[in-house]
Structure formats: C-alpha cells, structure tokens
Amino acid sequence: MPDARPELNARQQDLIERVRREGFASVDELARAFDVTPQTVRRDINQLAELGLLRRQHGGASLPTGSQNLAYDDRRELLADEKRRIARAAARHIPDNASLFINLGTTTEEVARALSGHRGLRVITNNLNVATLMAGYEECEVIVAGGVVRARDLGVIGGLAIDFIRQFKVDFAVIGTSSIEADGTLRDFDARETRVAEAIIEGARAVFLVADHSKFDRPALVRGGHLSQVNILFTDAAPPESWSGMLARAGTQVVVAD
Template sequence: MTYGDRQSDGITARQAEIVAIVAEQGYTTLESLASRFSVSMQSVRRDIIQLDQMRLLQRFHGGAGPSDNTVRLGYQEKRSRSAEAKTRIASKAAEFVPDGATLFLDSGTTIEALAQQLRGRRTGLRIFTTCLATAMVVAGEPDIELHVIGGTSRGADGSLAGAGTVATLSTIRFDFAFIGFSGFDDDGAVMDYDLEKIAVKQAAMRRTNNAILLGDQSKYERHAIAQIAPPRAFAKLVSDAAPPDRLVEMFSASGLEIVIA
C-alpha cells in the first residue's frame, strides 16, 4: 500500500501513521512530518485538517496533538501504565514532605500516586488541589485537611482551571507544589498541552519556593504544546531513571536537582 491509498476506515496510510506518531509522541510539528514523509508542509497540513475533522487528533498551530477523545481514553490507561515506576516516584517524593506541611497537588496519575503515598503517613497536612481525581484519593483522611479549588473541568480526571482558579491560588502560600508535566522543549523547558492547566501550574509555582516535578522517564523525549517554565523554576525533578545527557547538562546548569526513585 502506498501513502496515497485509502484504508478501510477512510484515511490514507500516511494519515494512519500520523495518528500513530501523535499517539506515541503526544505532539508533532508540520515540519517534522513533512520531512518524515518527504512531502510538502501543505500536504501534511491537509492531512491534519482532515484528521482533526474526524476527531482522530487535534490540530494546533504548526502541528498536531491528541484529540480530546484520545486524551480521555489515554487517561483510563495511564493509571495502570508504568504503575510500579509511578509508585516509586511517589514514594520518593513523599519523603520530602514533613508533618504539618501545606501542599499543592497538581493533576496527573503520578500526582495521584503521591496522594496515595501521603495517606496515613503524615499528620497535619493541608492539601490544596485543582484535580478531582487527586482529591478523591485523600478525601476523608483524618490527618489531612483537604481543599479543592474550584474551576471549569478540563479533562477526564476532573482537572479544574480558569481565571477564578488562578486567582484563588494566588492568595495561598505553599511549602511544596508538586507539578505534573508532559515533556521537555529543546532548551530544557518543561512543557504541557493545555494552556489553562499551565496557567494553574504557574500560579501555584509562584506561591512556593519548592516546586517539584514528578514524571517517569517516558517524558524525557517528548514535546508538548507550550512551556510551563524553565528548569531553574523548579527545585527538584523526581523520576524513575536518569535523563539523557543533553537534559542533564541543562538541568545542572539551571540548578535543578535530579532525584532518581
């Protein structure tokens, strides 16, 4: 089959491969796709427009990423994917939390794993979160004072965002903010997909001196849509494996401590 042939589901072989690339990488650019298939950027742009209309991916300026449906389906799988690694990361991150600390817990399955690790292991914690799934992990825990900051739901995990969410976060001081993310930019900056969720992360980070990244090694070679912040904005990165050398150099120069669980 050539790239111009139609498959039974109504897309070409090239379009099917584009969908597979987005599913694997999370985000890809028009330029990289044009180079991969040795076609013009206009050709891959037309492919992406059609795939976006079919809701097989989402069109962004300069590229494509997962569609809302893809993200929701992916979330149902994420809790079991790399579960052991996420538990190790969460357990190591929990070691940094003393009794009586005030925490911001972001959205994401690794953050949920951290919430699980904090149950029954610390006393007097005050946890603020913008994620309903994270909140449900610690809801009813007698030694945790839970605060769910309201907003508009932005994902399958019940992530909450919006101007009101950011405004509320801006009034609270956190001892630690545990931040989820989706990848790294070429300059080492931390990246994610949803601009409103990024605004929430940034608001929490402005209210702490200890912003800590949690993410497994699959994030090292991924890009996303937009930057959250440069490495120097974070105190630690907790992961299950060391980053590639290029990232290690950038992180070291920025003062970001790498913690391997």
C-alpha cells in the same frame, strides 16, 4: 455503563513505551523484541491505534499527534510501577504538618496516595481525584480550587482557579508535566492547565516535579514553565547525559527513584 475498554497486557504497555522512546518502531523490530509473530504485533498496533494510544504507520507504529494527550485512564495504566516509585520518593521529602499544592496528573495522584501515612497536612489542589483520595486521610485538611471542571480528568482549570490559588503561599508544590525538553522547557497540552500550574509554582517555597522518563523530549504543544523553577525533579531513570549542563544551569536536583 461500565467501561468496555480492554485492559492493556504487559506486552502492549512495553510496546507503547518502546514507541515513546524511539518515535517509530517497525513491525519486524517489535516482533523480534517481544519474540512474537508479526501478525501478533499488527493486532496489538491495531488495537492500540483504535484506543488512540498509537498511530498506525506503513510497516510499524508511531506516537499520536503531538497536539493531543492520551486519555486519563489510559495514562494511569502506563508505567504504573514507575509512577508509584516516583511518588514514594517524593513523599519521603515531604514532612508531616506541611502545606502543599498538588496539581493535575496521574503521577501527582500517586503522590497523593503515597502521602496517606502523613499527619497534619494542608493540601490545596485543583485535582478532584486527589481531593477525593486525601479527604479521608487522618489529620489532613483538603482545600479545593474553584473553577471549570474538565470532564476527562476531573481537573479544575480556568481563571477562577488561578485567582483562588494565588491567595496562598505553601511549603511545597507537587506538579506534573507532559514533556521536559532538552533545554529544560516544560510543556503540556492545555494552555488553561499550564496557567494554573504557573500560579502553583509562584505560590510555593519549594517545587517538586514528578515525571517518568517517557516525558523526556516528548512532543507537547504548550509551554508551561522551565526546570529552573523546579527544586527537585523526581523520576524513574537518569535523564540523558546531554542534559547535565542544562540541569546544572537550572539548579535542579534530580532524584531517581529506587
């Protein structure tokens, strides 16, 4: 059956992004920000809460619980333009004839799209969305990790995937994350996913992290590495000024996409 979930309009996407930045936003504040009535805001909040994108609170809205991630299709819709800009910036740092890992996430999927004009790539991935996209690219060889397929996003996870990935050493790893904390800790929502990501990081000569600004200081459950393991962070907005010392100690270059 076709997906009956309604598409989010621009105001609803901006509303979610505002709540992401601030943690909580009141109905009155949102009504002023978007120049609509409080009744319109309440309708938006009710709809977004039913989709699991926000949590209704007395007088406003907050993020869903930190132990859960948003549905994959919903994440694709959020900050889509920013993800495409990040992906193009990352793709410019990957030459033809490179070997690379690409792991799970909507932003890494955009990187796969941005690589469509490259030639001679050898791609190892545990992301079946990426594999499907890149299998048709000219002069591109795609190798898919074996393991358990996670139905919600077609990610391949588990011990078999880790053992498979550890056989390879590649030029670049393109990874995503659900959260970057102020101390540089990377976090996600599934321990099985983070273990695969750790194997990917270990098997790459250079690690590229692609993450939009909503991932800065976002709550997430499972530790999945540290920025000190990342060569370049590609994002769409400058990290908080308070992070400058941490980034310098980590040795991570930051590229803010145009």
